[in-house]
Amino acid sequence: MNIRNKxxxxxxxxxxxxxxxxxxxxxxxxxxxxxxYYNSFNSWGWLDxxxxxxxxxxxxxxxxxxxxxxxxxAAEKIDIIMxxxxxxxxxxxxxxxxxxxETNIKGTLNILQAGRTHRTERILITSTSxxxxxxxxxxxxxxxxxxxxxxYSATKISAxxxxxxxxxxFNMPITIVRPFNTYGPRQSARAVIPSIIIQLLSxxxxxxxxxxxxxxxxxxxxxxxNGFIEIAKSEKTAGHEINIASGQDISIRExxxxxxxxxxxxxxxxxx
Numbered sequence: 451m452n453i454r455n456k457x458x459x460x461x462x463x464x465x466x467x468x469x470x471x472x473x474x475x476x477x478x479x480x481x482x483x484x485x486x487y488y489n490s491f492n493s494w495g496w497l498d499x500x501x502x503x504x505x506x507x508x509x510x511x512x513x514x515x516x517x518x519x520x521x522x523x524a525a526e527k528i529d530i531i532m533x534x535x536x537x538x539x540x541x542x543x544x545x546x547x548x549x550x551x552e553t554n555i556k557g558t559l560n561i562l563q564a565g566r567t568h569r570t571e572r573i574l575i576t577s578t579s580x581x582x583x584x585x586x587x588x589x590x591x592x593x594x595x596x597x598x599x600x601x602y603s604a605t606k607i608s609a610x611x612x613x614x615x616x617x618x619x620f621n622m623p624i625t626i627v628r629p630f631n632t633y634g635p636r637q638s639a640r641a642v643i644p645s646i647i648i649q650l651l652s653x654x655x656x657x658x659x660x661x662x663x664x665x666x667x668x669x670x671x672x673x674x675x676n677g678f679i680e681i682a683k684s685e686k687t688a689g690h691e692i693n694i695a696s697g698q699d700i701s702i703r704e705x706x707x708x709x710x711x712x713x714x715x716x717x718x719x720x721x722x
Contacts, residue, residue: 451572451683454479459524461485461515461561462534462576464495466636467629467671471532473500474675476507485524485535488512496636515557518564525564530572530682533561536606539640540580543602554605555612562616565624572682575613577628578606579667579695589667589697592628592690610691623688625681630695634671643668646706650713657710658722662703667695 458475462468463484475482486494494510513520515535525531537543537553558575565573582590583597598604610626617624633643642659649657677694681687703719710717 451685453530453679453683455481456529456571457481457483457527458530458532459483459485459511459528460532460534461524461557462536463510464493464497465534466496466634466638467576467632467674468534469496469500469636470634470671471534471675471678472497472508473504474672474679476504478679481509482507483509483511483524483528485511485513485515485521487535488514499636515560516552518560521557521560521564522567525561525568525570528568528570530574531561531565531570532574532576532678532682533558534576536576538578538602540600540602543600543605547601547605550601550605551608554602555608558609559612562613562622562624566616566620566622571623572688573622573624574627574678574682575609575624577610577626577691578603579628579630579693581607581610581628588665588699589695590693592693617689625687625689626691627678627681628691628693629674629677630667630669630693632671632674633668637671642666642702642705643709646709647713650710650717655714655717656720657706657717658720659702659706660722662706662719662721663701665699665701666705667697667699668705669694669696 458480460472463472464486472482472484511524537550543550580603581596582594583599596607616622674694
C-alpha cells in the first residue's frame with residue numbers, strides 16, 4: 451500500500467513515540483490528524499515543539515480516547531488509524547489500576563468500534579513488550595506466553611485480546627504492533643537512558659541505578675516509527691501480532707557503562 455496522501459489518525463500524538471510518528475508521516479506526504487488528550491491549557495504535548503512548517507500540515511483533534519463519541523468523530527473519513535494513546539507508567543498502575551482499564555482497554559475498544567463503523571482501511575493497535583513479562587526464553591518472539599505482571603501489562607494484554615476478537619469476528623484489517631524498549635528525544639526523564647545521561651551531565655560521578663541485571667532490547671524511536679509505517683504499508687501484516695525489536699539485548703549495567711564511557715569515564719555506578 452502506498453500511504454502517501456492517505457488520511458491517517460494517530461492517537462497519542464502528543465506523546466513520545468506518537469509525536470515522532472506524526473513527524474515521520476508528514477515527511478512521507480500523509481495527511482495526518484493528531485488525536486491529543488484534551489486539557490484546559492490547550493497544550494498539544496510534544497507536538498508543541500515541532501517546527502511551524504510541520505505543525506501547519508497537521509490537523510490536531512483534542513478529545514478523550516475513553517469517549518466513544520469523541521473517537522468516532524476523529525475517525526470519520528480516515529483511511530488508517532495508528533492507535534498509540536495509553537497510560538504507560540508501570541509504577542502508577544499499581545496505585546490507579548481503574549484508570550488504566552478505562553484508558554487502555556476501553557480506549558482500544560472505542561478505536562475498534564469506530565474503525566468498524568467507518569470501515570477504516572487499516573488499523574494498527576499498539577501493544578507493548580511488557581505483555582510478555584519476565585522472559586521464559588530469548589529472544590522473545592510473538593509466540594512467547596503473555597503474563598500480567600502489573601496492572602499496566604494486564605490491561606495491554608486485555609486490549610490485545612479484544613483486538614484479536616475483532617480481527618476474528620469481523621475480519622477487520624488490524625495489526626497488533628508490539629514495540630520493545632524505545633529510546634530517543636522527548637522520552638520521559640524517568641526512563642533509564644535519560645536518567646543516566648541527566649545524572650552524568652549534571653556533573654555527578656556517582657550514578658544511582660536500580661537493579662543492574664535486567665536485560666532489555668532497546669530501539670531508537672525513529673526506527674520504531676519506521677516499523678509502524680512499514681507494517682501499515684504491507685498487505686501481509688493484517689491479522690497478525692508483530693514485534694518491533696532488534697532481537698538483541700543488553701543488561702542495564704552494560705548500557706550504563708557504555709553511556710558513562712561517552713560522557714564521564716570516571717563515574718561509578720551505585721546500585722540503589
